[in-house]
Amino acid sequence: MAVTNTAIVADGLRKSFGDVHAVNGISLEVPTGTVLGLLGVNGAGKTTIVRMLTTVLKPDAGHGIVNGLDVVEHAQSVRRSIGLAGQYAAVDENLTGRENLTLVGQLTHLSRAVARRRAVELLDQFQLSDAADRPARTYSGGMRRRLDLGAALVAHPPVLFLDEPTTGLDPASRLALWDVIENLVSDGTTVLLTTQYLEEADRLADNIVVINEGEIAAQGTVSQLKATLGDTVIELQLHNESEAEAAAVALRTTTSAGVIVRVTMASGPATLRDTLNALAAAGITPMHVALREPTLDDVFLDLTTRNLASGAAQ
């Protein structure tokens, strides 16, 4: 095992596909034994970052270092210490669950006996024992996803990359997977995961990086990011979208979900009074007003809709 306190380093990673600058200079560090959550809207560049750090895709510029080894120069050594569960389940439909896991074990150069034993353990861990000897073609979407996650864990990799690991899982399977990840982390595994579920990042991630259009929009711990939005959010629900637009203009903010306008209570209760006064002056009466403690969703929406200056929480 490598003796270094930073399991994953990205240093100025860039990747373009034609005119699309998918990843535009990303630098980040993941301390050994911690979980980094990569958040971002569709197309932000999360998968491309994961593919470069897992040696699947060569960066156009910059470096990726995993366990002290460069992902381009020492790709084969990097592959020995990582597990990857990509965004789309990569299972062979014609092989059974057991055969899929054994094959990955063999290709990871475990002995045949160890590969078989490991397959049994993982099938059990991911509740696939009953379906172990059926071709994966007959699996449901969630079962395939679980098999794919199992395949990422075959070699007990010290560094794990999970690209939207719980997309398509039912709530029980999602909770079970969260437990699996937490156990792995408590045993010292480092995890980089991408997710669309802020709740998931909230629960699992020690640190969060928000990606927007291939760049880092914000990073920090969950509580640091929440702190950037002040204490509480006023959520105003208007009668229709045009009224919401008008309210947003009056409050110098933007709408979200069409009829919702959110205002951060930057100066405490005074903000609430000012907000309602501003609406009254504009002749608008909201349909519903709620006060909410900020969630990661607010941070996310704030960063990705208003395109806030980068490094907000830095």
Add this chain to the structure above:
Amino acid sequence: MSVDVRMSADGFGWAAKDTLALMKRNLITIVRLPQLLVFSSIQPIIFVLMFRYVFGGAIHIPGWRYVDYLMPGIFAQTVAFGAINTAVGLAEDKNKGLLERLRSLPMSRSAVLGGRTLADVVRNVLVIVLITVVGFAVGFRAHNGVLPFIGGLAILLLFGFALAWLFALIGLSVSNGEAAQAAAFPFLAPLVFASNAFVDPSSMPGPLKWWAKHQPVSATIDAMRVGVHGGPLTHTFVVAILWSVGIIAVLAPLAVARYRKS
């Protein structure tokens, strides 16, 4: 660097083991989806029956019983069209994200293609046995002894292996199985139909005649015909083997480079 619960072996040993593991995986697919094998055999069987009984009476090749002339052509056509499977299989692996997982594993870089092309050789053996049985049922005979006949089939298998590398390259260059199928045909048509498979190229117009006499499918068929019927065995065998070895020497490194890239 990493926790070593892994077995030790040198690079070549691993490449061979990885290739075998993936070859086995591809063969399991053939066993689990037998319809693939059945469908790729129906077409050549229909060709055998059609050329033997429908067109055969009208085609005269001096010095030959037409069925003996025909069968080597059928063998070559079957193997050539069967090679499309290599392209389709690889393109599907890519489309399904399987290649992505394999790229993240510490396995040999050439094993994915090696495992695929070798599995296709085994598939060819099965199909050839089947077509041979059908051939014998409709009157085909090996007049030059068993060994030259088997030798001709071995050369055909080598040619199938060579074609598999061409189709591996095509499979890696397209995004899914259907595209692979479509991309494969333009390569196959001039190889299979502008050849000596069904008729004597002497009757073709100038440039086509030249091509039909100097291309790898015809060379492979010539070797099989000599194996079946007699003739300059060493010369035809060597020419056919050189074609296949040459194709492999050029295309296998290209295909592996293509796999490594990106």
